[in-house]
Amino acid sequence: MRGERNRLPKLPGSARTLVKRLGEIKNRFSPEEREEKLALLDRLRQTEIRTAGVLLNYHELLLFLRAYPDDEQILKLASDECDRFGARVARFRRARADAAWKLEDTGIAQTKMYYRYEYATIVRLVKWFGDALDIDWEELEETEKLEAFLPLFCEWVENDGLDLGDISVEDWIALRKGDRSSLRWLLENLKRAIPSHSVRNNLYDLLDVPVAWQLADSPACRTHGGVPCPQPFFHRDGLQRRIQDFSQEIVRPLSTIGLAPRRTAELLIRTIRSALAVRHRSLYPVDYASREEVFLADLERGYQVVVYGIEPRRRLPIESDYAFLILKNGLVFGYGVGALLFDQVELALNIFETFRGGESALVLALVARVFHSLFGSTRFKLDRYQVGHENEEGLKSGAFWFYYRLGFVPKDPKVRGLARKEQAKINKKRSYRTPLSVLKKLAASDLDLTLEGGGTCAASDLPLADLSLKVTRMIGDRFGGDGKKATADCTESVARALRCPGWKRWPDDQRQSFERLSLTMALIPDLERWPAEDKKGLAEIMRAKGKPQEAEYVRLVLRHERLRAALESVARS
Numbered sequence: 001m002r003g004e005r006n007r008l009p010k011l012p013g014s015a016r017t018l019v020k021r022l023g024e025i026k027n028r029f030s031p032e033e034r035e036e037k038l039a040l041l042d043r044l045r046q047t048e049i050r051t052a053g054v055l056l057n058y059h060e061l062l063l064f065l066r067a068y069p070d071d072e073q074i075l076k077l078a079s080d081e082c083d084r085f086g087a088r089v090a091r092f093r094r095a096r097a098d099a100a101w102k103l104e105d106t107g108i109a110q111t112k113m114y115y116r117y118e119y120a121t122i123v124r125l126v127k128w129f130g131d132a133l134d135i136d137w138e139e140l141e142e143t144e145k146l147e148a149f150l151p152l153f154c155e156w157v158e159n160d161g162l163d164l165g166d167i168s169v170e171d172w173i174a175l176r177k178g179d180r181s182s183l184r185w186l187l188e189n190l191k192r193a194i195p196s197h198s199v200r201n202n203l204y205d206l207l208d209v210p211v212a213w214q215l216a217d218s219p220a221c222r223t224h225g226g227v228p229c230p231q232p233f234f235h236r237d238g239l240q241r242r243i244q245d246f247s248q249e250i251v252r253p254l255s256t257i258g259l260a261p262r263r264t265a266e267l268l269i270r271t272i273r274s275a276l277a278v279r280h281r282s283l284y285p286v287d288y289a290s291r292e293e294v295f296l297a298d299l300e301r302g303y304q305v306v307v308y309g310i311e312p313r314r315r316l317p318i319e320s321d322y323a324f325l326i327l328k329n330g331l332v333f334g335y336g337v338g339a340l341l342f343d344q345v346e347l348a349l350n351i352f353e354t355f356r357g358g359e360s361a362l363v364l365a366l367v368a369r370v371f372h373s374l375f376g377s378t379r380f381k382l383d384r385y386q387v388g389h390e391n392e393e394g395l396k397s398g399a400f401w402f403y404y405r406l407g408f409v410p411k412d413p414k415v416r417g418l419a420r421k422e423q424a425k426i427n428k429k430r431s432y433r434t435p436l437s438v439l440k441k442l443a444a445s446d447l448d449l450t451l452e453g454g455g456t457c458a459a460s461d462l463p464l465a466d467l468s469l470k471v472t473r474m475i476g477d478r479f480g481g482d483g484k485k486a487t488a489d490c491t492e493s494v495a496r497a498l499r500c501p502g503w504k505r506w507p508d509d510q511r512q513s514f515e516r517l518s519l520t521m522a523l524i525p526d527l528e529r530w531p532a533e534d535k536k537g538l539a540e541i542m543r544a545k546g547k548p549q550e551a552e553y554v555r556l557v558l559r560h561e562r563l564r565a566a567l568e569s570v571a572r573s
Contacts, residue, residue: 015044015049015050015051015058016051018040018043018044018047019044019049019054019057019058019061021036021040022037022044022058023057023061025037026061026064026065026068027064027068027239027357028238029236029238034070038074038077041065041074041078042077044081045080048091048095049088049092050092050096052096052099052102052103055088055103056108059085059106060354062078063078063331063354064354064355064358065078066079066329067302067333067355067358068235068355068358069232069235070234070235070236071234071236075232075234082223082224085108085109085223086109086110086216086217086223087110089110090110093110107221107222107278107279108215108221108222108223109217109221109223109224110215111215112213112215113211113212113278114139114210114213115211115213116208116210117211117277118205118282118287119200119201120201121277121282122183122209122211123187124273125213125220125277126184126187128270129220130181131180131184132214132215132216132218133181133184133213133214134181134182134211135170135181135209135212136210136211136212137170140209143168143169143170145208146169147162147169149190149203149207150162150169150173152189152193153176153189153192154176158176173185173186183209186209190204220278221278222278222279222332222354225271225274225278225332226271226330226331226332227267227327229302229329229331232330233300233301233303233329239359240362241359242361243362243365243406246406247407247449247451249362250365250368250369250372250380251369251372252369254297254369254370254373256299257295257297257370257373259293259294259295259296259549260296260306264294265291266291268306268308268325269289269291269294269308271325271332272286272289272308272323273289275325279352283323283335283337284314284321285308285321285323286308289308289309289311289323290310290311292549293309293310293548293549293550294308295307295309295374295551297373299366299369301359301362302328302329303326303328303333303363304327304328305325305327305366305367306324306325306326307322307323307324307338307370307371308322308325309322309551310322312510312513312546312547312548312550313509313512317464317468318464318467318520318567319339319340319341319464320339320341320553321338321339321340322337322340323335323337324336324367324370326351326363332352333352333355334349334351334363335350336348336350338371340371340375340377341464341557342462342558342564343376343379344377344378344380345368345371345375345379345381346383347364347367347368347382348386349363361402365406368380368449372451374551375551375554376555376558378450378451378453379448379449379450379451381447381448382408382446382447383446384443386399386447387399387400387442387443388400388439388440388443389443389444391443395443398439400419400439400442400443404419404423404447406449409447409448410442410445411445411446411447412444412445412446415441415442418442419442422434422442462568463571464571466572467520467570470523470570471519471523474519474522474523475519486519487515487518487519490518490521490522491503491514491515493518493522494527494542497527497528497535498535498536498539499532499539500539506543507546509547510543510544510547512546513542513543513544513546514542514545517541517542521538523570524567526566534563537556537559538563541553541560544556
């Protein structure tokens with residue numbers, strides 16, 4: 001190490017200039033720059049950082065170097081620095097108490113998070129991290145809401161203290177809570193007083209409780225978040241920024257994917273839930289992820305993609321929603337959602353800002369490849385928000401051209417024509433830059449990419465809201481607004497039409513999925529006249545919606561051409 005440093009020019013002295021230089025060469029991988037990274041990391045290891053912004057930048061660079069290390073030595077130095085980062089933050093707090101607040105809500109070790117979490121999330125966080133989470137009394141503006149619930153939690157003789165005593169809600173709970181945090185006391189008493197989970201959920205969310213979370217050095221913080229990675233990838237040949245043929249990359253066979261064992265699935269669910277909570281984010285498929293349906297794909301260059309199915313009773317009516325987590329050398333790298341219907345998947349992908357400027361095209365291809373392999377998806381849709389519609393960051397970053405060059409094209413014919421004209425201008429004059437006003441027009445349409453041989457169905461245009469409103473109208477017109485009677489009658493009629501009298505003996509979740517979907521299938525006017533094979537296929541689809549892995553439903557729906565046409569016809573009639 002000393003010999004390597006001696007071959008370098010003299011390094012700058014201040015922490016700010018050291019960190020700035022490390023940022024300049026973080027994604028360069030020549031032998032000379034590898035040596036300079038080593039020297040910079042060694043120098044920074046011995047340097048106290050007294051500015052919050054510089055400390056935060058250094059933290060992000062360490063994570064980037066762990067995701068994209070040149071070799072074992074770079075990875076070890078960056079990892080060791082992350083292991084010590086909590087201590088570094090603690091020293092900063094002591095030395096710069098006046099500036100410590102600038103580190104709050106960053107998610108790094110030894111800082112605090114402040115947020116109003118939903119009930120399902122806060123229950124899990126308190127279960128995992130205990131009294132590290134508490135009510136943020138300074139931010140609780142309407143104490144009257146919480147005060148109104150206290151009689152539910154107290155003994156009869158305590159009511160005089162509540163009604164007549166001159167005591168605040170905070171002080172009363174402090175007297176009553178024992179040795180646990182006020183938040184844990186509140187959650188325990190809510191559960192004891194209100195048996196219904198859904199009622200508890202709604203009441204807690206109405207309370208709108210602000211929470212302070214002392215991260216300490218917990219595995220939830222961004223500094224340490226991730227999973228073990230026994231075989232990290234080293235970027236000795238740099239980054240793979242370009243892909244020769246994006247569509248061909250998607251259809252490459254993928255054998256290293258399968259259901260995760262129960263214990264691994266639980267770890268991976270906790271990993272994504274913690275990662276989103278520490279970033280003030282949540283996703284429905286993550287909140288209700290099923291331990292029975294977590295797929296893990298081991299991919300090249302240190303990437304892994306985890307796909308999460310939803311618990312049977314929480315699944316969407318017709319579509320199938322899956323969350324996904326991207327890991328890079330074990331680090332939490334990004335996340336997103338895939339909404340599946342027939343042969344299409346609508347993808348929403350977010351690579352965390354720390355890791356941008358790396359291998360974005362490859363990451364998108366890997367995610368698409370996983371969905372193609374798991375579900376047979378051949379159409380990939382991106383919502384226009386992803387390319388800049390009502391999204392200033394996406395607009396200015398030129399996201400439209402990033403996706404367009406990969407093969408995604410606007411669904412709107414007018415926007416598609418505008419894109420061709422702009423591309424012609426770029427081809428004619430390489431220095432040409434599309435004006436912001438034109439980028440806004442290009443971002444007015446969703447984007448599609450269709451693999452060769454795909455895109456034969458109209459799934460992308462199936463108006464699910466219209467289909468749902470047809471059910472609502474039917475319940476009102478035919479059943480006088482009685483939803484339970486509508487469900488019972490439609491289930492019986494659909495069961496007769498499909499010739500599956502034994503549906504009542506199915507497992508609970510599968511029976512429920514059959515009942516739920518019967519309301520929609522009862523709208524198909526010629527259902528009784530369908531061929532026996534199509535009837536059998538539909539019965540299997542309705543049952544599969546409630547099976548442990550919804551992936552079976554997705555694949556069955558993909559193959560049922562008559563169902564596609566029938567739902568399209570009903571929705572547009």
